Amino acid sequence: MYAGLLLVLLPLALGYCVPCRSQSILKLLNVVVARMIxxxxxxxxxxLAFVDNLVSHLTTIFTVSLVFLVCIAIANLAGLWLIDIRRGRLNPHPGAQAISKWALLLDSVWLCLVILAGVALGHLLDPEWFDVDALSEWALMLLLLLIGIQLRNSGMGLRQILLNPWGLIIALVVLVSSWVGGVAGALILNMPLSQGLALSSGYGWYSLSGILISDQLGPVLGSAAFINDLARELVAIILIPTLMRRHPSCAVGYGAATAMDFTLPVLQRSGGVAIVPVAIVSGFVLSLAAPIFMLFFLSLG
Structure with a gap:
């Protein structure tokens, strides 16, 4: 039952054990990870193309993703808002500047186009001889190995993480409130609670959630998980500049796992250098938690 959990966590753990001091190798690693995604x-x-009657499943895909996106967003922002009540506003800083969101949104559009290209090619392939599931599993394990190396060499040690309580609290609130949203989404859609909890544990890591959910629950729900987490990232890009001054915890926390990579430039430009350690710690913890909890909840089904 826990074989899938082991197959995912083992390469991540092995990668985390690999130290690397060469900046050129780390830069190359970043490029390879981007291409692997x-x-x-x-x-x-x-x-997804191999699914029978794909067109009839599109309504299910978008309904599931929309319901979970809304439920998780409401739960996350409500929990993070309580943190901001205690902490107050973020002081304005001279380095804050507007950031064009169009280039970041264009990256997300490219991700969707890549999936559509895969669907188009899939209609030309024979599922009998093209074992896409095996290829996806090997690609995922390689990606997790490389991500483990990235996390180990990100400059964030255990001491730095534990000494940043704000980032840890944000991560914990996002963790728990996402499950609340996942349970609400499962109840609305009449799904098993374990599936709702698994879908809510991606924390914006769309490449991981999409492939893990596809492997365990099929490509229809896997596509819904991907769209849910990708949409979360898009919404975060839009909301961060608006939320940062009055609700900095909401700005950092809604980006979830992406706070340490994709949405980090938006956070830095909107909140300044002081917000960077908070974002990295929060994103780091949620990145480690995502595969563990997704596969744990999937194993309960």
């Missing part, structure tokens, strides 16, 4: 999403698109 496109490969995994492309394979997910092929897997």
């Amino acid at each position: 496109y490969l995994i999403l492309f394979l997910m698109g092929i897997s």
Whole structure:
């Protein structure tokens, strides 16, 4: 029952054990990880094409993703708002500047186009000889190995994490409130609670949630998980500049796992250098938690 959990956590743990001091190698690693994400999403698109009567499932995909997006957003922002009541506003800083969101949104559009390209190719392939599930699993394990190396060499040690209580509290609130939203979404859609909890444990890590959910629950729910987490990232990009001054915890926390990578530039430009350690700690903790809790809840089904 826990074989899937082991297959995901083992490469992540092995990668975390690999120290790397070469900046050139780390830069190359970042490029490879970015390309691997496109490969995994492309394979997910092929897997989706192999679903019988795909068009009839599109309503299910978008309904599930929309319900979970709304439920999780409400739960997250409500919990994070309580943190901001205690902490108050973020002081304005001279370095704050507007950031164009169009380039970041365009990156997300490319991700969707990659999946559509996979769907188009999948219609030309024979599922009997093209084992997309096996390829996806190997690609995911390689990606997690590389991400483990990235996390180990991100400059965030255990001492730094434990000494940043704000980031840890944000991560904990996002963790628990996401499950509340997942349970609400499962009840609305009449789904098993374990599936709702698994879908809510991606924390914006769309490439991971999409492929893990696809592997365990099928490409229809896997696509819904991908759209849910990708949409979360898009909404975060839009909300961060608006929320940062009065509700900094909401700005950092809603980005979830992406706060340490994709949405970090938006957070830094909106909140200044002081917000960066908070965002990295929060994103780091949620990145480690995502595969553990997703596979744990999937194993309960």
